[in-house]
Amino acid sequence: MKILAYAEQRDGKFKKVAYEVVHAAHQAASQLGAELAALVVGKDVEGIAPELGAYGTKKVYVVQDDRLHYYSSTAYAKAVAAAVESTGSDILFLPATAMGKDLAARLSAKLGAGLAADCTQLRYDGGEIIATRPVYAGKALVDVRVNSTRKIFTLRPNVFSAGNPAMEKAAVEKVNVPLEDSDFASKVTSISTAKAGRPDLTEADIIISGGRGLGGPENFKMIEELADLLGAGVGASRAAVDAGWRPHEDQVGQTGKTVSPSLYVAVAISGAIQHLAGMSSSKYIVAINKDKEAPIFQVADYGIVGDAFEIVPELTLQLKKALGKE
């Protein structure tokens, strides 16, 4: 049995989730007695490939082409499918990222491989992988088994451990995939990064979120100050987004992002069920709300029942002192 781990890179740098995927695949390989290799697709990526050895793979296949600098749903899928075929891989792991989800869906259809998407846990039973994944934005969990010969699993970022990197370099082997211009029927032509310096919610280790109780967009300034102090992402409830105070990509919840940071601070968010669905898998939750009956306190590890306009600036001030950033 052979396992192939897709290591996502952008601009010649691996994303953190690439290490998580390689390490999770490494653990799956040892549980199943399977052979492991990683796969990198992009432009000039041969040079970074060996570093994946630190996360448990001895071999890295590389598909590189100047036209693969940016993502192309069609061309990347062709490249990965060709690598799956030529390496005789049975199981493919990808990250459940914007790129990984798109690619996994194409590959599932292309290869006739069943897909377990956005998995948060893997266990092994009689030589099979049983994947746990949240559904209804985390209101329920399902255990899924893929029954096709080839199988695809996408792993939610920030959930699986990347392990302790070892001082190992992986051997690199190029896979030659001839790509035609017609393979780029859908292609990315440019990328714009929105919020310089602030991590994306699905990748952030800490998230500070604000809700309707803040009363207006200007009051998100104190949320941003606290977030920037901690290197955190800024989130919002649906109420705050629907009011036009924050862009929709900041929305946490069932019709927004599902997040699992180490620390989630909910400020002036009451905790509607659709919000709780998106954030209750956070490792630690802090709630600051003046309504002691607010449902957010039901999931919070630590709560302060009080006025956000008093507590948040104080928290920022005290943390600045503690972190020596006054």
Place this chain on the structure above:
Amino acid sequence: MKLFVCVNQVPDTETKVKVSPDGKTIDRSDVNLILNPYDEFAVEAALQLKEKFGGEVTYVSVGGDSNKEVIRKALAMGGDKGILIKTESTGDSYSVAKAIAEALKDSGADMIFFGKQSIDYDDASVGTMVAELLGLPSASVVVKLEVSQNVVTCEREIEGGKETVELTLPCVITAQKGLNEPRYPSLKGIMAAKSKPITEVTPAPIAPLAEVLEMRKPPAKQPGKILGTDKTAVPELIRLLHEEAKVI
């Protein structure tokens, strides 16, 4: 333009999920079923293109008779007709995508729209699978869309930014919140929808490739500590985050 929008019926976001006695699906009794929220952006995108370029909008849904309700809901917003692909069981994303691809393979579609994911199984896969099965280019999680001549330019959301994607017609688009503001069905629209045709097709059964073995509720979280009612609680909060949770 020949426009298709695939629409799904899902429990609304206020639903408190209960697992049904089969232990594999949710209990749909007492659950309010709605048009999948992301599909509303897909419907709106297709209607705007029809208004601009002319043509027709057809809605496609996979499921049982109750899925006609979401087709009617979409028809009330606008558009021309519906196709219900009747299936007994839900299957997986692959079997749903196969059924849609089979139904649309000779449709002459210029564009096929989906919501970026259904808020029940959250797979975010069916649209892109259909694209691959039909040999079409696609862009997923789209927040901006322009169609000019034969070229579609759109923006898709990625971690911490946006990608501009260029693709050629015919193509598949999956819509994300932010793409547009879906219109509300007018009373006239609701009345008109009642007489718009919905045809039914029954595909040969397609075996799913992935199987749900068990569904369960996540372990309930114990309510935590209330540390105080004003800013004097802040030092204790910082201490706990540092010493107990070890997150800062």
